[in-house]
Amino acid sequence: MTGGGRLVFLSATPAVLMLSTSLCLAQAEAPAITAYIHNICVKHFHSIPITDSEVDDILARATAILAQAGQNNAACGDLSLKRRDSVTSFTSEFPERIRDELDFTQIKQDPCLKVVKRILWCGTLLQSGGALGCAPVSGTGFAVVRRYPGMPDAWNTSMEPITWLHELGHTLGLSHNDVDSLALMAAGIDVGNRVLNGPECRVFAGTSVPAAAPLAAQAAILPAEAGIDLTQVEKRDRDKATRPSLQEFIRRPHSRFPQEEAARYAGEKLLAEQLLMDPKYRNFANNIAATLGVIGTRDTIPVLEQFLKSEVHRPTEADITARSAATLAIGVIANRLGLPVDDFRVLREAQNTDFWLDRLEPTPPSTNQPPDLSEPVLDAADVESASEDLAVQAYRGYAISGAPEVLEEIKKDELENDSAAIPEPTKKRNALAIEEAIELHRMSKTLGASSVFK
Numbered sequence: 001m002t003g004g005g006r007l008v009f010l011s012a013t014p015a016v017l018m019l020s021t022s023l024c025l026a027q028a029e030a031p032a033i034t035a036y037i038h039n040i041c042v043k044h045f046h047s048i049p050i051t052d053s054e055v056d057d058i059l060a061r062a063t064a065i066l067a068q069a070g071q072n073n074a075a076c077g078d079l080s081l082k083r084r085d086s087v088t089s090f091t092s093e094f095p096e097r098i099r100d101e102l103d104f105t106q107i108k109q110d111p112c113l114k115v116v117k118r119i120l121w122c123g124t125l126l127q128s129g130g131a132l133g134c135a136p137v138s139g140t141g142f143a144v145v146r147r148y149p150g151m152p153d154a155w156n157t158s159m160e161p162i163t164w165l166h167e168l169g170h171t172l173g174l175s176h177n178d179v180d181s182l183a184l185m186a187a188g189i190d191v192g193n194r195v196l197n198g199p200e201c202r203v204f205a206g207t208s209v210p211a212a213a214p215l216a217a218q219a220a221i222l223p224a225e226a227g228i229d230l231t232q233v234e235k236r237d238r239d240k241a242t243r244p245s246l247q248e249f250i251r252r253p254h255s256r257f258p259q260e261e262a263a264r265y266a267g268e269k270l271l272a273e274q275l276l277m278d279p280k281y282r283n284f285a286n287n288i289a290a291t292l293g294v295i296g297t298r299d300t301i302p303v304l305e306q307f308l309k310s311e312v313h314r315p316t317e318a319d320i321t322a323r324s325a326a327t328l329a330i331g332v333i334a335n336r337l338g339l340p341v342d343d344f345r346v347l348r349e350a351q352n353t354d355f356w357l358d359r360l361e362p363t364p365p366s367t368n369q370p371p372d373l374s375e376p377v378l379d380a381a382d383v384e385s386a387s388e389d390l391a392v393q394a395y396r397g398y399a400i401s402g403a404p405e406v407l408e409e410i411k412k413d414e415l416e417n418d419s420a421a422i423p424e425p426t427k428k429r430n431a432l433a434i435e436e437a438i439e440l441h442r443m444s445k446t447l448g449a450s451s452v453f454k
């Protein structure tokens with residue numbers, strides 16, 4: 001897949017400005033003041049608009065974050081991000097979401113930042129739904145979303161420059177910073193994650209390569225997501241030896257879902273099952289479902305099944321994320337308890353796109369308008385692509401069960417796909433999904449379902 005014009009994403013030409021020649025002559029040791037401009041080109045999926053002025057605003061706020069970091073680390077002091085060319089929209093040149101490795105490969109083939117609908121995969125599956133961004137560690141081209149399901153507008157707006165910088169850092173070769181919970185490069189980022197250390201600043205300034213860079217070949221293909229995680233709050237909770245209420249826990253955004261934290265709510269399984277069906281918690285149903293995956297029992301599966309089978313009027317991205325998490329949660333429970341395949345047949349049904357198209361109703365119902373979710377309602381085209389994504393997630397959930405009969409069925413799918421008279425691109429996509437399912441099944445069976453999210 002080609003990406004159109006040869007737009008350059010990262011400026012390869014740092015401008016070294018000797019601001020005062022006489023001063024430099026007088027002080028031979030004085031370091032050059034280096035201005036480095038990262039030029040960013042932006043392409044957005046057509047139904048997720050972003051304007052030149054919005055991009056300029058995000059880049060200006062990102063530049064301000066670097067300037068702030070420059071107060072402690074000179075290398076960050078004169079860095080800026082600028083828009084390169086006008087933003088352009090795409091329809092089919094790039095994937096509208098990142099669902100699997102194939103989508104990610106296409107995103108990387110073009111150096112521009114892509115604004116996509118959702119990120120369900122970034123190196124591994126994302127247990128509670130989606131990520132804010134996904135980038136290759138060392139490479140070009142990354143994807144971001146504009147809204148995180150369930151989060152308010154102000155939060156999403158605040159996060160955009162942080163996410164963009166975080167992903168840019170990955171493309172420059174930076175890995176996650178596991179030391180400082182407020183680091184811009186922390187695995188879990190929130191509106192307060194703005195700290196860059198000296199080595200990180202030097203990488204942003206183009207004056208050094210990452211010190212602890214992973215093997216180049218591996219780094220080039222290893223994607224990293226921008227998680228969101230209120231790490232600092234969780235640390236404080238642990239320090240106080242207290243635990244947030246279940247309701248508080250599920251309201252927190254998590255990209256890498258904290259399975260150990262979730263396990264602490266095992267005694268509140270029934271409450272979690274109630275909350276899953278409670279319209280007031282609709283925006284957080286992804287975290288409820290992921291929690292149920294960790295603490296649920298055999299009796300939880302019919303609750304998750306009911307959730308998957310419920311009709312959704314005016315679906316939003318949060319509803320899709322929740323259903324994505326619920327399909328995986330069923331597989332996780334089935335794996336942990338070694339349940340027979342009959343217990344989770346719903347995942348076989350849900351592998352059919354029609355299962356979702358029948359239930360996700362994009363037009364408003366005549367009565368009982370749901371509360372304003374302040375999130376855009378998906379249109380018919382969105383529902384169609386979301387249904388495809390959910391069908392894939394159901395297949396993954398099915399594989400994660402690790403049940404022996406499931407492997408037999410996946411192998412049957414493989415034979416069918418090989419012999420089917422279907423268009424080659426579809427065949428290839430199916431083959432990849434089947435190959436992935438076999439690997440998920442193997443990992444889940446041997447290492448446990450939780451391993452597939454790590």
Ligand SMILES: [Zn+2]
Binds near residue numbers: 170176224226227
């Ligand atoms: Zn990251």
